[in-house]
Amino acid sequence: MKSMKTVAVLLFEDFETLDVFGPVEVFGVLKKEYYVTFYSQKGGLVSNSHRVSVDSKPLAEIDSKPDIFLIPGGYGTREEVNNPELITIIKAVSESSNYVMTVCTGTALLARTGLLDGKNATSNKRAFEWVMGQGPEVIWIKKARWVVDGKYYTASGVSAGIDMTLGFLKDQHGVDYARDIAFKIEYTWHEDKANDPFGIL
């Protein structure tokens, strides 16, 4: 356990299913190296409009610095950007984490903390205007599958979270390592983070 990397996954009501479970599948293949834990503001079951209900620990129980903090998107972010208590916790956990990953509109939650100000980031192009409004000082990249700026990894919509997580593994372990994981889960990885085949902007 000591030598394992810890992945803290944030949940909130009406998270996007695949924003969470795409990256979790990738880390799950590496379950001897990455240890995933789900957290939410209050802990307990967290549900979404896809009728998924997932168990979680309260965020207050994060007692160490996660290696990776994963923030998904989903319609719930429209509520949570106006939840100052959660944004405060997201800021604190993001600051203490070695890496922070956001998927889709999860970038809006991170943007609200101010931690992305002056940094490059992206999000779902179909919600881009709204996301940009959550962080006017962020350097928003309109065409990108995912963006890396220091410890911050931000992805476009839904499946882009899988591409970004594989990209993170490439950065950590090399491209062959990441390709091997993609092959195991039979996923056609978009290796080039600048190539945004689903961009509309």
Add this chain to the structure above:
Amino acid sequence: MKSMKTVAVLLFEDFETLDVFGPVEVFGVLKKEYYVTFYSQKGGLVSNSHRVSVDSKPLAEIDSKPDIFLIPGGYGTREEVNNPELITIIKAVSESSNYVMTVCTGTALLARTGLLDGKNATSNKRAFEWVMGQGPEVIWIKKARWVVDGKYYTASGVSAGIDMTLGFLKDQHGVDYARDIAFKIEYTWHEDKANDPFGIL
């Protein structure tokens, strides 16, 4: 609710994360048309080795004929093929469902019911020998992203479940409809079910 299609998702200990949540994401985009419910043998929280813990209803509470019965794979299938009580329930629910979908080694569970005997089916190529052993009378297709035989849809490994679910939507609603969903979740859909880019057999 009356006009919605019902999707019953089977869970068991150590299911594969993306086998479940790939298809659930696709149906989730269509949440006004497809109503997803998670079931397990006893109900309650069901966990896997990726440390995901999902709430479920007991299979005994399925009180109507689901439109779609989804059976995921995962290491847990190695145990469950030897769980006659579960196989009996899977057989009954499969018989009463309009469509049955399996992902990865989930095909092994369906094969154990005998319902696939004499039918075409596929599974994960990296577990193919073992899966074939669970249904010697099945016509196993060694090169396929997914296979359709009547009401039975069987997919290759993990992400192939997303391709198959989109393929199901194509069969139900046309190819443009399915492509629109793939675009929304930013997923590069393998449209040709005979094309198996991850095949090793």
